[in-house]
Amino acid sequence: MATASCTGYRAVVEASGEVVAGPVLGERVAWLTALTQAMTAGIVAERWDARDLDLLAGGVGPDGRVLPVKGWVAIRRLGWGCAAAAGSGGVYLSDRVRRCAEEQAARMLRAAVHRRGVVAAILATWPRDPRRRDEVERKALRAALPQGVSAAEIRNRTRQIRAVLERDGVLPGDLTEVEEPPRVAAQAVLAAADRQLVTLIRTGESSAMLRVQLPLKATPASRKDWAWHAIAMTLPPTVGAQARPCTPTVRIADGRVRIDLPFQSPIPSARAVGHTVAPGLDWGVNTLLTGSVARLRDGQPREGRVCADGRMLRYDATVISAKLHRLRGHREHLAAKRDHCAALLSGLNTADAHDVRRVALERGLRVVAVEHERVCARIRRLDHALAWSAARWAVDQAVALGAGVIYLEDLATLEARGVRRGNAALSGQVRGMVIEAIRHLAAKDGVAVVTVPARGTSRYCPRCGEGGSVLRHVPAPDRPGERGWKWAYCPACGLSCDRDHAAAERIAARGLLGQRHTRTAPGTGVRTIAVVVEGNVTRARRRNRPTRAARRARRTQTDVHPRPPARARAKTRPTPKRRQVSRTKTFSRVPDRRTVPAPDPGTPGMGKRPAGQAPQASRSPAGRTGPVRNPHHRTGFHRVAATPVLPLGTYAGGPPRATPARNAGNLQANTENRRR
Ligand SMILES: [Zn+2]
Secondary structure, eight states: OEEEEEEEOOEEETTTOOEEOHHHHHHHHHHHHHHHHHHHHHHHHHTOSHHHHHHHHHTBOTTSSBOOSSHHHHHHHTTOOSHHHHHHTTOOOOHHHHHHHHHHHHHHHHHHHHHHHHHHHHHHTOOSSTTOOOHHHHHHHHHHSOTTOOHHHHHHHHHHHHHHHHHHSSOOSSHHHHSOOOOOOSEEEGGGSOTTTEEEEEEETTEEEEEEEEESSSSOOSGGGEEEEEEEEEOOTTSOTTOEEOOOEEEEETTEEEEEEEEEOOOOOOOSSOOOEEEEEEEOSSEEEEEEEEEEOTTSOSTTOEEEEEEEEEEEOHHHHHHHHHHHHHHHHHHHHHHHHHHHHHHSOSSOTTOHHHHHHHHHHHHHHHHHHHHHHHHHHHHHHHHHHHHHHHHHHHHHHTOSEEEEEOHHHHHHHOOOOOTTOOOHHHHHHHHHHHHHHHHHTTOEEEEEOOTTTTTBOTTTGGGTOBOEEESSTTOTTSOOSSEEEOTTTOOEEEHHHHHHHHHHHHHHHTGGGEEEOTTTOOEEEOSOOOOOEEEOOOOOOOOHHHHHHHHHTOOSSOOOOHHHHOOOSOOOOOOOOOOOOOOSSOOSSOOSOOOOTTSTTOOOOOSSSOOOOOSSOTTOOOOOOOHHHHHSOTTOEEOOOOOOOOOTTSOOOOOOHHHHHHHHHHHHHHHO
């Protein structure tokens, strides 16, 4: 299940056939969302106390029956509905609109019940030092918490409670003392309504029609003030042909009608066991992902059951991570400036409206606040783009290798271990987003994503670590005597390789050897291996296809690099310089100014090209429609160095390489010729 965000540009009023343009449609949708928002906020604020949240958490209605899953029905069963309150204001609302408001209130209150459970568990096991829990306190907390609470959530809630403790001097008793009633978003959850308020029909491969009743006034007084609107929308390409769209949620964003359309698509099931080829991925400090491909050779002696090829798969986002670091610094700087301005303003005399300093400070505060928002948005978007690009790369690698599984380092154990952080280290948030994105994309291709314990992956040698040899970490391969981070050297077996690459080989081995310990979480489908099964990894090089020169040499029984004939070696004088054909020098750097005359602006259809390098013609031969080989096209970032995605070649003893598709035609022709 995923959500596509579509835009409604115009609508047709069905009764009159009148076409409603974007701004008017936006106004009417905004009236609808304002009505539901007010009702939802009323319910949430009224029920924001311990007694009512207890009632909802209990899951049993006043009549002794279990509360239904549907939120709006549960709210009505509890007698919390908004029927009476809305009718008194003289506003005409259909029962379906009230359902939408009640559904949203139910979702918010149920989310609050979950948060309340977390807060209650943290309060019950409040540590002696709120900044750090020891092993006993951590175990007690885990026992008290509900299932599936992440470490980040625990950290954030602990900080929140600590802030209340520092402010009031005593621990809060309940979630309602920690938080105000949550802010209600202006949106209409149409999923709670039925065909009398909304219908959705898919009209084509990439189009759908949303029919919805919208108010014609801000305060509709009767049924006549509501009308059916048909909104045609374009579906993004992520909504496949087999996807089944569900009833959407509408809202206004940037003055436009946004339709958040959930859709379900069938996915192949991913196996948990029975894998023989798998990539193992390790998190680096700046290099986002480092991977290695491993193959399980069953039936072989225990020594070297897992075999890796020496190729390192790498998604290197060092430059993007440095950019993010700069942006984060800038954001902190702006936040400090904004707070300083606000502090100065609060110290000024409020009575004097014409104070020159006040006017200047207010203007400064406005500018800085807007800039801060923009930098935050930039960081958010860059994080998002980077995470999805890396996930796409990882899943593409797995699919190209024919692997049915990806083994990843478990972030939870990574956090407990305390990763050494560089200045420009990628935040844990990006890593969390990458895992989520990999799970989503891999599911579509039927590839399982399994996390393995991270403890000791970079400590022990992948070649002989089963016997307990510890790797020595050095700064570079030629400085084995110094202490460092980047390079791994094994004094026992002489292995010398990149630190993350060694860890990735061990992760792939732990996954492949521990397959039968794979556990699937029932609610979320998240797969993990909690048991460490160690095994040494041998490394086999892929057999290279001989080059054309080598093949010719074998055929003609000659040397691969024959000496040139004697005539060519009889050199009597230095090679003369070639006459320079063009006097134009080329520079690789982008010129500041235009180096070529501008095209004639009088030519129709010919605009001025901006300064900079002239656009290069496509390098690929015309008519060729093969895969784009440039990895930059794959990642979408100019400065990310990602290993190209290649299909798996043959190992020594592995299955033969599949015939490339472009040779299939020739092969068939050859066979037919032979038959003739
Ligand atoms: Zn070793």
